[in-house]
Amino acid sequence: MTTFAALVSGTGWHVQDLLRAAGTLDVVLHVLPFGEVEASIGSGSGRVSADGVALDGLDGVLVRMMPPGGLEPVVFRMDALHRLESLGVPIWNPPRAVEASVDKYLTLSLVERRGLPIPPTWVGQTAASAMAAFDELGGDVVVKPLFGSEGRGLMRVGHRELAWRCFHALERLGSVIYLQRWIRHPGHDLRLFVLGGRVLGAMRRTAQGGEWRTNIAIGGRAEAWTPDAEAERLAVAAAEAVGAVFAGVDLIEDLDQGRRVLIEVNAVPGWRALTQATGVDVAAALLDSFREAVR
Incomplete structure (x- = not known):
């Protein structure tokens, strides 16, 4: 019997599909909240667990979805994955792949x-530099969040005044400005x-x-x-x-x-x-x- 854990954010359709598949394959699958991962060091064990389940004692850990969070929780979650990997626990996808x-x-x-x-792309931190990049990219770009999925937060900008407003707003928010040439x-x-x-x-x-x-x-x-x-x-x-x-x-x-x-x-x-x-x-x-x- 193979025993895996799936680190998840919520228990929606994908989690239910994994549980269904596990049942047909005779696989034990622990569904564990990523937000409940914890670790101990200095006690000789170096244990990493979630919701009372010792992850370092399983056959493998599947990274299904990391919940949103502040910098410290996200960094700790990745640290915990790296720790598990160093203990010899197979992780899919590997921590470096998730980070990348x-x-x-x-x-x-x-x-x-x-x-x-890849499409011509520019990334920076100031609105002034972003305006120069906007011109170099042809004056028609897609603005994307550096972190994001499902098409959320994407905006096509093809007008210079709108670009100025958009880039300055992102600068004020302390966001990285990510521009990609619009692809026809x-x-x-x-x-x-x-x-x-x-x-x-x-x-x-x-x-x-x-x-x-x-x-x-x-x-x-x-x-x-x-x-x-x-x-x-x-x-x-x-x-x-x-x-x-x-x-x-x-x-x-x-x-x-x-x-x-x-x-x-x-x-x-x-x-x-x-x-x-x-x-x-x-x-x-x-x-x-x-x-x-x-x-």
Whole structure:
């Protein structure tokens, strides 16, 4: 019998799907709140636990979702994962992959280092520098939060006065300003789910109702899509670049450049829309692969 823990934020659909899959695979799965992780050191044990369950005594830990929080709680949670890894506990995804993929700048830096195509991107901390970058990027950009998912907080800015107001507001808030050249695309993007060095399934996400963002969480429509060899190569290489065993990799077609570019690598990806669109049992494949890896 294999015993895993899933560190989660809430007990929604994905957690229930993992529990369902665990039942079919004869896997014991402890669902534990990330916010209840605690650790002890200096007592000879170096224990890491959550909700009374000793994580360092399990066969593996699955990082499902980290809840939002201040800098100190987030840093501690990552420290605890690193501690577990140092104790020999297999963690999917590894802490370094989670750290890399949650930070859009770091993600694209690692992806570009592999020679993979990315959109022109600028990151900085002052509105004045952001205005200069806005001009260099063609005066039409997407402003993104450095940390974020599901398309939340994205804004297209194509007017200089609006850019000035937006960048100064972000500066006053003490936020990092993240700008990406607007990509003229065909109204859809591609999400590929990579697991263990191969693409498990893929879908096309199409924006709806005049919205330019394709994310399912804000109304995008998903349909099954069969990836070609080039898309698979890009997705697998991007997951490897951030050190992820499994990942949701997003590609978009740049109509002006005539090529696909990588826009995101998510090391804690959702799969509800993918499962509904393709019929692929992602939860079962994920747990089964993890079980095989720790044997």
